[in-house]
Amino acid sequence: MRYITYLAILLALLLMVPSAFGGGAQEADTDEVELLFWGFADNRNQWYRDVADLYEEMHPNVTITIETYPYDEMHDQLQTALVAGTGAPDIADVEISRFSVFTRGARVGFVPLNDYLTDDQLANLNASAALDPWTWDGVRYGIGNELNPGALYYRWDLLEEAGIETPIETWEEFTEAGQRYVEETGNYFLSVPNVTWGWWWMVAQAEGGFFDETGDVNFDNEFGQRVLQMFYDWVYVDEIATLAPGGEYDSPGQYAALDAGEFAVTMGAPWFQGFMKDNLEETAGLWEMQEFPIYADGRGSRTGQWGGTGTMITEQSDHPDVAWDFIQFANFDVDNLMLAFDRFNLYPTWVPALEDDRIYEPDPFFNDQRPGEYVERVAGDIPTFYNSPYWPEVTDYFEDFVMDRVLQDEISLEEAMRVGVEEARDLMEDF
Amino acid sequence: MRSLQTQLLYRLSNKRSAPYLFIAPFFLLFLSFWIYPVFYSLYLSFFSATGLGPRTFVALDNYTRLVGDGRFIRSVINTSTYAAASVFILAPLALMVAIALNSSYTRYLKNLYRLIYFIPVITSGVVIGIMFGVVFDYAYGLLNNFIARIGIEPIPWIRSSQWALRSIILLGIWIWLGLNSLYFLAGLQNIPNEFYESAIIDGANAPQRFRFITLPMLRPVTMFVVIQAIIGSYILFDQVWVLTAGGPQDSTLTMTIYLYLIGFRQFRLGYASAIAYSLVFIVLGLTLVVLLVFRKFGDDV
Incomplete structure (x- = not known):
């Protein structure tokens, strides 16, 4: 008797199921x-x-x-x-x-x-x-x-006050301008991201990125080293930068600092322009953009897929x-x-x-510059992007154990890159 | 067809089956969303199941691999450190707060204290994580701003691998102190006053009364608090995920964060299931140890 009751409950519930979903889909109009x-x-x-x-x-x-x-x-x-x-x-x-x-x-x-x-x-x-x-x-x-294509954004008003001319052509000039800016204002020139997303523009500069066309780890190439060294120097040698609030450019702390004029420069892709407009209400119209500087010896890339x-x-x-x-x-x-x-x-x-003409309209947020012209100018320079099935492990590892440790001055760059590449290859083999 | 349904309804309408019908929804959901995944996950832990497509049976490979996985070991050490702090720092602190709340000196502020201590418990972990991101920030954080005013050098709370786990522990204490104090407070208020009165008559001093009356009488509550702290520590995820995502340099990588990274970011479902089951075994083992310890402790009294 009891089992029949259980069975009855179960069956009743089963019978309820189709009616709850409106009774089968057979009669649906095939065109819908x-x-x-x-x-x-x-x-x-x-x-x-x-x-x-x-x-x-x-x-x-x-x-x-x-x-x-x-x-x-x-x-x-x-x-x-x-x-x-x-x-x-x-x-x-x-x-x-x-x-x-x-x-x-x-x-x-x-x-x-x-x-x-x-x-x-x-x-x-x-x-x-x-x-x-x-x-x-x-x-x-x-x-x-x-x-x-990533770009460099700067506060034209602050740079003008500090007597810095734009656009800045090379990273060497950029660093000098930063030192002058810090002397004039007592504020940092920019912040450096040390966790997620910050490395995107490093990929841009590194002429290739995390992996090469064979799928091997590539972040330790000449340009990867050069960019990370530059980040490090900005913070510890030239003293024109501090680590970004929250460790990244897209963080509430970074936006607050930008809006308060604590940094004069930031970087980001066009989608970041939308984020800037949403988060930097106080300083609308005070921003301009330019392509990334390159190195004085002519190497580097004006932009990169971000x-x-x-x-x-x-x-x-x-x-x-x-x-x-x-x-x-x-x-x-x-x-x-x-x-x-x-x-x-x-x-x-x-x-x-x-x-389309509409893309080249002046943008009031960027002091009536034409962002479209910038994009058009650099679109062809985006270095090729090589994906890898090991992307999550290798990029996570890079952020945490190479980039972050170097930028927190815990390990020398050469050591971090050497160990980093070995470890990253191990991760890939291990898989 | 219609008659079958009518018959079923008739059967269901009799009084004896009504209670089962009422509890059926819960048990059906429980079976499909809890019991089934639990066993399916165990089954999956014996397979190599990466990405989409066929799975291969690998017996215990996932488990033997765990032993040699440095990041996994790191996550076990981090989580266990946090659990140890919950048991040996948080629980005694909570007891002290409960005793303070229970004393006659704080009689009038009791409700206020209760409210203050309880607020973190009803706030979501994600909100707490975002809030404390602002509190713990190095250059612009509230905490460093505050300690700078009293002349202390800024501390890289969540930025440095030396400090991050400590900050997470600090945050854990902030969240759970109130609730655990309430458990202890309830336990304290259940101790009949006569015990203390007769102890005073017998000439016992305050430390003696604490050692021989309060502590033994609180044994069940303490056991509950300790077991809860252990379980809560091993499943710690949201605040840490929002605050540090396991970094810097894996210094706050908890077992659940590692499980998530392996399961979703790396899409290795078999291995993630093995991590989940190792978590279950650790918590089960520790709970048994706690039960044994408290039983032994109980025999002494």
């Missing part, structure tokens, strides 16, 4: 398509929402839901859903440093785009920012729509063709990309969009 999009950046998602509204107007049978989750949570959930085999969205935004882990298993988890991309489209994309970071074994899995996000179709999507159509609509259309430019200074990887 629902797409789910996951992203982690508010401004990107607001733009995707705008574009989705336009797309839904043109295709009434398609409904697109845009969901935003915090950065870590979204990527973690996406990985979990792909492992579980269910629950993943149709389309997802994947940040540049979170893509490589997907290349570790037998499957990548996203729909290959090689057959979708036409030759015409390929010819019109800036490959180093749009395709390379989301390509693995020759298969393209995502479209990055942001051109992210971050980025790719949009992918997951393997669980029931409508990859519609999803691709939407991604094309958003990312390969000048007017739609302009909506993103208006929202958060997105400089498109879609080359025809860079011919």
